[in-house]
Amino acid sequence: MEKGENSAGYPWGHNRRFNAFPDYFRRTFGERVQKVSIDAGFTCPNRDGSKGTGGCTYCNNKAFNPSYCLPEKAIRTQIEEGILFHKKRYRRVDSYIAYFQAYSNTYASIETLEKLYSEALGHKDIKGIIIGTRPDCVDGEKLDFLREVSKRVYLAIEYGIESCYNRTLRRINRGHTFEDAVKALEGTASRGLNTGAHFIFGLPGETRREMLAEAEIISGLPLNTVKFHQLQIIKGTAMEDEFRMNPSDFELFTWEEYLDFIISFLERLTPGIVVERFTGEAPPRYLTKEVWGKKRTDQIVSLIEKRLEELDTWQGKKYER
Numbered sequence: 001m002e003k004g005e006n007s008a009g010y011p012w013g014h015n016r017r018f019n020a021f022p023d024y025f026r027r028t029f030g031e032r033v034q035k036v037s038i039d040a041g042f043t044c045p046n047r048d049g050s051k052g053t054g055g056c057t058y059c060n061n062k063a064f065n066p067s068y069c070l071p072e073k074a075i076r077t078q079i080e081e082g083i084l085f086h087k088k089r090y091r092r093v094d095s096y097i098a099y100f101q102a103y104s105n106t107y108a109s110i111e112t113l114e115k116l117y118s119e120a121l122g123h124k125d126i127k128g129i130i131i132g133t134r135p136d137c138v139d140g141e142k143l144d145f146l147r148e149v150s151k152r153v154y155l156a157i158e159y160g161i162e163s164c165y166n167r168t169l170r171r172i173n174r175g176h177t178f179e180d181a182v183k184a185l186e187g188t189a190s191r192g193l194n195t196g197a198h199f200i201f202g203l204p205g206e207t208r209r210e211m212l213a214e215a216e217i218i219s220g221l222p223l224n225t226v227k228f229h230q231l232q233i234i235k236g237t238a239m240e241d242e243f244r245m246n247p248s249d250f251e252l253f254t255w256e257e258y259l260d261f262i263i264s265f266l267e268r269l270t271p272g273i274v275v276e277r278f279t280g281e282a283p284p285r286y287l288t289k290e291v292w293g294k295k296r297t298d299q300i301v302s303l304i305e306k307r308l309e310e311l312d313t314w315q316g317k318k319y320e321r
């Protein structure tokens, strides 16, 4: 992709060297909007026995849930506490999106989903919802219902896909295939709903070359936004046991390696997909192995942007349609 497609130089309409999420939210809502996480008490078919009981080998939901997010608390209370939490950090924000984050947030009857989502949307400061779920937890009926909701408010569905390779998905016990993910994304996008996806880099058994090749595969998916995470070995997971038994099976990225990798990946990713995250940030007390030292997410984004600048490169520079 050449620069110069508009006055800002990039097709996403601003001067940052990647299609950044905060700007996407600003374009969509015309103001700064912050997400508030909710744990609505869902479970997951990969844990409750309908698909499996052990869950994905890397999963410990506690490591990713903000402290104000507890399923015992009413959704309204979680929203109020989340807003207070964010007000301290981002004073200029007045509107929020409810992010149904923990476990699989479409894994219930439509009646239950309607009740839970309505509770969040009934809050005066909530402008929409983002629903995190698994590709095998949606069907035509649920997507039709979500399409109706999306006629009134902003709605996005964020799928955990994690890898484009079925070999890896089997190894991490995801309980679904990449084809399931493509089907869910196509069903979601064809109804005009916003789509997001989550991928992990560094999963056991994948080479760096295979991970880089995912840029082309992901570029071909009907996605609005993506989140990328480096693999972290979280305490209390099946992966922790695997890692302790066979550490040589894991090639965890050092920060310098990941920086090089993510730049190459971004260059190959379509400019049309908004990038929401480059890394995951589990609290250090959950980590089996601390590999990057103390780097905050905002510092990481700055370092990536600095490197893009130094190399005079950008998202999609090497993307070929």
Ligand code: SF4
Residues within 6 Å of the ligand: 044, 045, 046, 047, 054, 055, 056, 059, 060, 061, 102, 103, 104, 134, 160, 174
């Ligand atoms: S990562 Fe998601 S899908 Fe996998 S076990 Fe955990 S909650 Fe379930």
